[in-house]
Each structure stands twice: as structure tokens, then as C-alpha cells.
Amino acid sequence: MLGYYSRLALRSFRRNRVLTALMVLAIALGVGACMTTLTVFQVLSGNPMPGKSQRLFVVQLDPRPAAGHVAGEEPETMLTRLDAEQLLRQKQAVHQAMMAGGSGTIRTEGSSHRPFKASMHFTSSDFFPMFDTPFRFGAGWSAADDDARARVAVIAPELNARLFGGGDSTGRELRVDGHALRIVGVLDDWAPQPHFYNLWMRGYGESEQVFVPFQTAVELDLQHVGLMHCFSHEPVSHEHTALDRPCSWVQYWVELEDPAQAGAYKAYLDRYSAAQRDAGRFQRPPNTRLRNVMQWLEHRRVVPGDVRLQMWLAFGFLAVCLLNTVSLLLAKFLRRSGEIGVRRALGATRGQVFRQCLVEAGAIGLAGGVLGLGFALAGLWVVRQRPTGYAALAQLDLPMLLLTFVLALAASLLAGLLPAWRAMQVTPAIQLKTQ
Numbered sequence: 001m002l003g004y005y006s007r008l009a010l011r012s013f014r015r016n017r018v019l020t021a022l023m024v025l026a027i028a029l030g031v032g033a034c035m036t037t038l039t040v041f042q043v044l045s046g047n048p049m050p051g052k053s054q055r056l057f058v059v060q061l062d063p064r065p066a067a068g069h070v071a072g073e074e075p076e077t078m079l080t081r082l083d084a085e086q087l088l089r090q091k092q093a094v095h096q097a098m099m100a101g102g103s104g105t106i107r108t109e110g111s112s113h114r115p116f117k118a119s120m121h122f123t124s125s126d127f128f129p130m131f132d133t134p135f136r137f138g139a140g141w142s143a144a145d146d147d148a149r150a151r152v153a154v155i156a157p158e159l160n161a162r163l164f165g166g167g168d169s170t171g172r173e174l175r176v177d178g179h180a181l182r183i184v185g186v187l188d189d190w191a192p193q194p195h196f197y198n199l200w201m202r203g204y205g206e207s208e209q210v211f212v213p214f215q216t217a218v219e220l221d222l223q224h225v226g227l228m229h230c231f232s233h234e235p236v237s238h239e240h241t242a243l244d245r246p247c248s249w250v251q252y253w254v255e256l257e258d259p260a261q262a263g264a265y266k267a268y269l270d271r272y273s274a275a276q277r278d279a280g281r282f283q284r285p286p287n288t289r290l291r292n293v294m295q296w297l298e299h300r301r302v303v304p305g306d307v308r309l310q311m312w313l314a315f316g317f318l319a320v321c322l323l324n325t326v327s328l329l330l331a332k333f334l335r336r337s338g339e340i341g342v343r344r345a346l347g348a349t350r351g352q353v354f355r356q357c358l359v360e361a362g363a364i365g366l367a368g369g370v371l372g373l374g375f376a377l378a379g380l381w382v383v384r385q386r387p388t389g390y391a392a393l394a395q396l397d398l399p400m401l402l403l404t405f406v407l408a409l410a411a412s413l414l415a416g417l418l419p420a421w422r423a424m425q426v427t428p429a430i431q432l433k434t435q
Contacts, residue, residue: 027368030321032375048192053293062287093254095130122217138170138185357420365412
């Protein structure tokens with residue numbers, strides 16, 4: 001019967017080409033707008049560490065002075081260097097890493113490349129196993145390298161291709177701001193989106209090009225780039241990044257064996273804060289936070305508000321397109337009341353008429369899906385021309401491609417329900433009298 005209904009639908013399309021084209025265009029415009037905005041939203045709100053995000057947590061403490069304290073308020077988003085180093089030494093998690101963003105001028109000995117600026121990441125050795133970074137050559141540095149402030153580095157594949165032609169560059173020398181660093185590892189393709197572990201450097205886009213041990217970066221006075229909040233007016237004899245400086249600028253992440261351990265680890269942070277208060281460093285009651293990856297992204301409102309608004313507006317536009325399609329289908333089916341009445345008189349049941357009309361609506365939806373796919377691809381191309389960090393990520397993958405046709409078919413079938421129901425209510429006797 002499906003083949004028969006399909007042939008009837010094709011005949012109907014040929015008889016009403018303009019009306020059919022209008023319905024296909026309405027479905028296509030609505031689906032194209034929805035898939036464009038939905039794809040962008042899916043890219044921006046995706047899980048950057050699937051399968052592990054529930055076990056990775058960012059740590060927050062509150063070392064600020066008592067003045068201005070409000071119970072229950074949000075603590076500092078970063079840690080002081082002293083607190084980060086103390087937590088790192090105590091090793092209360094499976095993995096733990098302190099980190100901060102940076103920048104430096106890169107050059108290589110004997111290279112014809114002119115010096116250039118590159119983004120950097122200062123961190124500790126657990127960063128690589130904690131975030132499952134893949135390596136093309138070599139590996140990360142060790143905890144002993146952290147303690148020895150070894151002058152080593154891990155570089156991104158893009159930088160490796162630019163400087164060394166993509167070959168194995170481990171053991172070679174890289175100069176950052178005039179300091180010689182030995183390359184111990186080259187990452188494979190790795191750029192989690194969003195850039196959850198250092199949102200202050202960038203929200204989306206490429207990862208950092210050079211990774212350096214945190215203590216080495218401090219010792220070499222490499223340039224720090226990112227958020228820093230100093231909350232004491234007392235004079236301090238050292239720079240902002242010094243160990244005793246009351247400035248929060250170091251992000252601290254931990255990996256736990258199981259999400260259920262989060263409560264125990266937060267209790268440990270509360271005890272640490274209480275001990276620091278007893279020692280006179282902290283002035284406020286323990287105020288800690290422990291958020292996993294997705295909670296952290298939600299807390300930082302990583303997805304731009306205009307993207308959410310555009311998505312809801314697109315779905316509203318699709319609803320308007322559906323209403324227009326309902327009206328056009330209703331007019332089309334009721335115009336064929338005489339034909340439907342003859343079919344009913346010849347023995348067709350109401351259910352068969354209903355299914356015939358739905359097949360016709362579904363065929364319109366499939367055609368609208370094909371055209372809507374073109375509109376979606378064009379819309380995503382326009383998004384990629386925008387000067388935003390996430391623009392290059394606006395690509396239609398296979399799941400979203402399939403969703404385009406599912407959405408088009410579902411929308412057309414939904415639009416066809418009322419017209420099909422009205423069509424099957426046609427009374428054969430009345431229609432035969434008017435023929």
C-alpha cells in the first residue's frame with residue numbers, strides 16, 4: 001500500500017506544483033534555520049571529555065580577607081600559587097595538576113623561521129594522564145622534572161609541523177623568550193571543545209602550542225596570560241606570581257576514582273581551609289567548591305546567550321513554517337474532497353485515507369529535508385565566516401545530518417495530522433451528490 005500511496009502523492013504533486021513547492025520551501029526554511037542554530041549550540045555545549053568528565057573536578061577556595069564577606073557567596077575561581085602547591089604536594093586525588101596560561105616568543109636554533117608569538121600552558125606532570133592527551137612522539141615530563149624545574153616542553157602538532165616538518169622532534173631544542181627548552185613530547189591532534197581547563201585563554205578553537213612545567217615557567221619568568229585577582233593591600237616585596245603573593249591566578253584540577261568521592265574530597269578541602277584559617281592565612285570560614293567539567297561549563301556560562309536565543313528563535317520560526325504548511329495541506333486536501341468521497345464510496349476506509357494523506361505529507365517533508373540540508377550548509381558557511389573562536393567548529397556531522405531528515409519528516413507529519421484527520425471525515429454521500 002505504501003507504493004500505491006506514494007504514486008498517488010506524486011500525481012497530486014504534479015497537479016499542484018506551485019502549492020507543493022510552497023510547502024516544501026516552508027519546511028526547508030524552518031528545518032534549515034533550526035539545524036544551523038542547533039549545530040552551533042551542539043558544538044558549543046558538547047562534552048569536551050566524554051566518558052571522564054564526571055571524574056574531573058575544578059577546585060575553588062576562598063582566601064580573601066574577612067572584609068566584605070557574605071555567607072554562601074561564590075569563592076575565588078582560581079587558587080593562590082601557595083595553596084595550589086600545597087594541595088599538589090598532599091596528593092589527595094588520583095591525579096592533580098596546577099596550571100595557568102602564558103605566552104612566549106618562539107624560535108629554534110638554525111631555523112629559517114622568524115621568531116613568533118605562541119600561546120603556552122604552564123602546568124604540572126599529571127596534566128597529561130589526567131586529560132588523556134594523546135602523543136604522536138615522546139611523552140609528557142615526570143614529577144621529578146617538576147621538582148627539578150627541568151627545562152623541558154611538550155609541543156602541539158601544529159607547531160611541530162611548522163618548525164620541524166612534522167617529524168619526530170623529541171630531544172631537539174626550542175627557545176622560548178631566549179630560554180632553551182628540550183622537547184620531550186609532541187601531542188597528537190588534541191583540542192577539547194570547549195577549552196574547559198583554561199577558559200580565560202580561549203573558550204573555543206586550537207589548544208596551546210607549548211606546554212611547560214609550571215615551576216620552570218615561574219623560574220624563567222615566562223609571561224603569564226589570564227585571570228589574576230590580588231585581594232590584599234599589604235605591600236609585598238615580590239612580583240604577583242611569587243609564592244607569598246595574595247593573588248589568585250592558578251587553576252587547579254583533580255581526577256577522582258569515582259564521582260561518589262567528590263563529597264570526601266570536598267570535606268578534605270574544607271579541612272584544609274579550616275587549617276589555613278587557624279594558621280592565620282585565611283580569614284573567612286571554609287568556603288569551597290568542587291565542580292565537574294559539565295558543572296564548571298554551566299557555571300561559567302560558556303555557551304553565549306545569543307546562541308541560545310538564536311536557537312529558540314529558529315524553533316519559533318519552524319513553528320510558524322509548520323502552521324503555514326498545515327494551512328496549505330488543509331486547503332489542498334479539502335480541495336480534493338470529491339476525489340476522497342469517490343474513494344470512500346469504492347470501499348476505502350477512513351484509516352486508508354488518513355494514511356494516504358500522511359504519506360503525501362511525509363513526501364513533502366523528505367523533499368523539504370533535502371532542500372533544508374542545503375539551507376543548513378549555507379547557514380553554517382555563513383557562521384564560519386564570523387570572527388569568533390568557535391566559528392571554524394560549525395560543521396554538520398553525520399548525526400546532525402541524519403537529524404535534519406528526521407526533523408523534516410517529523411515536522412511534515414506533524415503538520416499533516418490535522419489536514420489528514422479532516423480529509424478522512426469527508427462524507428461520501430454528500431460528495432457524490434455534488435459530482
